[in-house]
Amino acid sequence: MKKRLLVLALTLLALAMFLVACVETKPNPETTTIDLAEYWAGNENEDIYTLEVVSDGLKVSFNKGASTYPYVKRNLLIEDAEVLKTMKTLVMKLKTDNAAGLAMLVKIEFSGENAAKEAKFSITGEYACYEWDLSTFPLDQAVVLYFFVDPGVEGTVGSFCIADIYLTEDAINEEHNIDKTEPVTTLWHDSGDGVYTVTEANDISTIAYNKGIYEWAYVKTATPESYNEQSKTFNITVKGEEGKQILVKVFDHYEFEKWVTFTGEVQTVEIDLTKATGTYDTAKGVLIFAEPGTKDVSGTFEIDSFGFSDNAIVTELNLNMVWTDGPDGVYTVTQEEDGTKLAYDKGEFGWAYAKGDYVLSSALDLTGFNSIRFTIKGTADKTVIFKAFDYYKLEKTVTLTEEWVTYYINLKEVEGVDATKSFILFAQADTTNVSGEVWVKDVIVSKDAVPEVVTTTWKDSGDNAYTITENEGVTTVEYDKKNFSWAYIAAATPDTYTANCTKLTITLKGEAGKTVLVKVFDHYEFEVTVTFTGEAQTIEIDLTKATATYDSTKGILIFAEAGTENVTGTFEIHGFIFE
Numbered sequence: 001m002k003k004r005l006l007v008l009a010l011t012l013l014a015l016a017m018f019l020v021a022c023v024e025t026k027p028n029p030e031t032t033t034i035d036l037a038e039y040w041a042g043n044e045n046e047d048i049y050t051l052e053v054v055s056d057g058l059k060v061s062f063n064k065g066a067s068t069y070p071y072v073k074r075n076l077l078i079e080d081a082e083v084l085k086t087m088k089t090l091v092m093k094l095k096t097d098n099a100a101g102l103a104m105l106v107k108i109e110f111s112g113e114n115a116a117k118e119a120k121f122s123i124t125g126e127y128a129c130y131e132w133d134l135s136t137f138p139l140d141q142a143v144v145l146y147f148f149v150d151p152g153v154e155g156t157v158g159s160f161c162i163a164d165i166y167l168t169e170d171a172i173n174e175e176h177n178i179d180k181t182e183p184v185t186t187l188w189h190d191s192g193d194g195v196y197t198v199t200e201a202n203d204i205s206t207i208a209y210n211k212g213i214y215e216w217a218y219v220k221t222a223t224p225e226s227y228n229e230q231s232k233t234f235n236i237t238v239k240g241e242e243g244k245q246i247l248v249k250v251f252d253h254y255e256f257e258k259w260v261t262f263t264g265e266v267q268t269v270e271i272d273l274t275k276a277t278g279t280y281d282t283a284k285g286v287l288i289f290a291e292p293g294t295k296d297v298s299g300t301f302e303i304d305s306f307g308f309s310d311n312a313i314v315t316e317l318n319l320n321m322v323w324t325d326g327p328d329g330v331y332t333v334t335q336e337e338d339g340t341k342l343a344y345d346k347g348e349f350g351w352a353y354a355k356g357d358y359v360l361s362s363a364l365d366l367t368g369f370n371s372i373r374f375t376i377k378g379t380a381d382k383t384v385i386f387k388a389f390d391y392y393k394l395e396k397t398v399t400l401t402e403e404w405v406t407y408y409i410n411l412k413e414v415e416g417v418d419a420t421k422s423f424i425l426f427a428q429a430d431t432t433n434v435s436g437e438v439w440v441k442d443v444i445v446s447k448d449a450v451p452e453v454v455t456t457t458w459k460d461s462g463d464n465a466y467t468i469t470e471n472e473g474v475t476t477v478e479y480d481k482k483n484f485s486w487a488y489i490a491a492a493t494p495d496t497y498t499a500n501c502t503k504l505t506i507t508l509k510g511e512a513g514k515t516v517l518v519k520v521f522d523h524y525e526f527e528v529t530v531t532f533t534g535e536a537q538t539i540e541i542d543l544t545k546a547t548a549t550y551d552s553t554k555g556i557l558i559f560a561e562a563g564t565e566n567v568t569g570t571f572e573i574h575g576f577i578f579e
Contacts, residue, residue: 032086034167036074036145043070057093057163062149064156069148069228076108076142085140087167090132091176094123098158101125105148106132106178110141112365115237115268115305120151121178127163131176134167141362152225188288188303193217196290203304209290210298218289223251223282224307231308234271234286238262240301245500247289253280254544259500266304270313293499316373316446319358321423323440328352331427339375339441342425350432356423356443364419366445372409373444377402378427379436385426389417397429403535404441408450451505451577458558458573463487466560475573479560488559493521493552494578501578502544504556509536510571517562523550529562536574543578 040058042049048070050061060072076084096102107118119132150156188205190196195217199206207219234250240262248269250256255276260269286306291297323340325331330352334341342354358364372388378400386407388394393414398407411417423443428434458475460466465487467478481487504520510532518539520526525546530539556576561567 032083032169034079034083034087036165036167039078040072040074042072043067054161057161059159059161060147060149061159062157064150064154066154068152068154068225071146071148073147074145076145079142081140084142084167086169087139088133088135089168089170089172090134090145091164091166091168092130092132092162093127093164094130094160094162095125095127096123096158096160097125098160099125102156102158102160103150103153104160105146105151107146107148108134108137108139109143109146110138111143111362112141112367114138114141115235116309119179123160127161129173129176130178131172132178133172135171139167141365188219188221191218191220191287205303206300207288207290207303208298208300211291211295213295215293215295216289218249218287220285220287222285224286226307226309227282228308228310230310232272232274232312233309234273234306235268235309236286236306237266237268237304238301239266239304240264241299244299244301245291246301247292249287249289251280251282252284252287253278256280257544259502262301272313273308274312315448316444317360317364317369319360319364319443319445321356321358321440321443323354323356323425326353326355330354336439339439342427342438342440343436344427344438345435346428346432348432350430351426354425354427354438356425356440358423358443364445366411366417366419369445369447370410370412371446371448371450372411373406373442373446373448374409375404375406375441376400376439377404377441378438382428382434382436382438384438385424385429387424387426389419390421390424391417400438404439406536410450411445412449451507451575458489458491461488461490461557473575476570477558477560477573478568478570480568481560481565483565485563485565486559488519488557490555490557492555497552497578499552502542503579504541504543504576505538505579506541506556506576507536507538507574508532508571509574510534511569514569514571515561516571517559519557519559521550521552522554522557523548526550532571 040051042051048062048064048067049072052059064070101122101124103120104123105118105120107116109116117137121130149160188198188207193214195209195211195214196219197208198219211217236248238260240246242262242264244262246260248258248260248271250271253276255278256271256273258269258271260267290299290301321340323333323342325333328349330344330346330349331354332343346352374386376384376398378384380400380402382400383397384400385395385397388409394409394417396407396409425438427436427438458468463484465479465481465484466489468489469476477489506518508516508530510516512532512534515529515531517527517529518541520541520543523546525548526541526543528539528541530537560569560571
C-alpha cells in the first residue's frame, strides 16, 4: 500500500540558480508555467546537502550519515495561489552520478486539513524527464515541495543534478509518469489469531475480519519509515461501515491510541505523539483492533493512507482579532494588555456595531472545526450580540459581567459560512442613547465540540456539611464542614459515560486559594486537587491511565478543602461531561 509520508517544512533558505531547459517536454509557449529553478534549500542545521550551480543545472551533493529522511525543498508559498491552482503537472529533468542509480521521493505538503501527497521513483546516470500528475491536488494550498534522496536508508553518499523543473498547465505525459513506478508498500498482517484477511488493491488495504472468540485480536504493520524522532503526529485515513468501531494504537502504547467510529465515509484520524508521560517502544508499529473487546463479530474496513508527520495537530486557531469601529462613530477601540476594550456611546444609533477582522497567515479553512470560543467581559448586566463571520446562524446574545466569561458558538451542521467575513459585535442592540464598555479577550476556532452541560443531582454525603442550590445550569455549593474533614458531595455517573470515554471535563469556580478534591468513580487514580483562582476553571481528568480496577457506577465525588475540619466556603459547578 502506498504510504503518504508526512514531514514538517522547516525554515526556508534561499538559493538562486539557473537551470537548463528540458527541451523535449517544454510546454507550448502559450501554456502557463511556474519555474521552480530558484529558492532551493537543504535541511536546516544539518550538514548533509551541498547545493552548487553547475553548467547544466543544480548539483545536489549529499552525505546522509545516520539520517534516513533528510531533504531538499522549495517553498511554494511564494507563488500566486490562483496560478498554482491551474497547474496540472510537475516536470523534472534529473540524473545522478551514483552508478547504481538513486531512489527519490518527491512530496508536496499543503495547508489546512489536506493530506500531503508523494510519489517514489528511481533516477539513473542519464538525464531523463520525470512527470507527476498533480491535477487532483489542492495546489492553491500548496506549501512546500520536497525531494528525499534514498528515502528511509542511512549512509548514502553521492549527488544528483536538476537540469530543469517546473509546473505546467499541460496534462501529464504518461510515458514519464513517476506514479507508475516503484509503489511504496507496507504489509498489514494478522496478529496470529487468524481473524483478519488483508487484500491490497489500488493502493488501498481492505481488512476483512471474523473474530470468533478473539475479542482483542488485531491487525498490525511495522513502524512506517516516515517515523523519525521529530514526528509529532500519526495520521491514518480509513473507511468502514457506519456505526462500527476500530481502536488505532501506535507503538502499542496506551497514550497513543484513539477510538474511531465509522461514518461510512472516508475519515482521517490524527493521534498526538507529543503528550506521552510513559515510555514506549517505537519499533512496535501500528495496531488496529476491529470492534475491540467484542467476540463473534465480523466486518470489513479499508485503510487508504497512513504515516507520521513532524507537524503538530492543530486543534484550535486563535484568530488574533483586530477590532474597529463601525460606520456610525460609536465605538472607541483601545488595545489593552489583557484584551481589546470597546467603549461605546450610541446616541441615536441603536444598531451600531464594532467590526472584528482576524489575522491569520493563510485563508481560514473551517473543515474539521466544531466551535468558536470567545472570552468577554464588560459593564455588568449589559447585553451583547456576538456574530461570527457576519452570519445570522452563528450569533450569540450574552449578558456581561465584570469578570471574564467564555462562551461558545456551535459550528456543527451549519453550512454556507463565508470565513472571509468579519465578526460583528452589537452592544445593547436596538437600544439608543446608552453607553458602556465591552472587553474581548480572544476569539478561537476549535475542533472541540461545544461543551455539553450535564445536569445531574448533587447530594451531600450524609454529614450535612453541604447546602446545594441549582440555578440556570450552575450548581452553587455552600459548605460548613465542622468536624467532618472528609465530607463530600456526590453525583451519579451520567448517561454521557460509556466504556469508550477517556476523560472527564468539569468546570468549577471558587474563592482564590481554596481547594477541592475531585474524584471519579471513587478511584484513587482518577482524582485531582484544584486550587481555585477566583475565575472559572476547566479541569480534565484522564480516565485511560488506571492500573487498578474501579467501579464506573460510583459517580463523581467532590471534597471541599479535603482533610480539613471547621472550614466554610462556597464554590460553583458550571457543568461536566465525559468524552
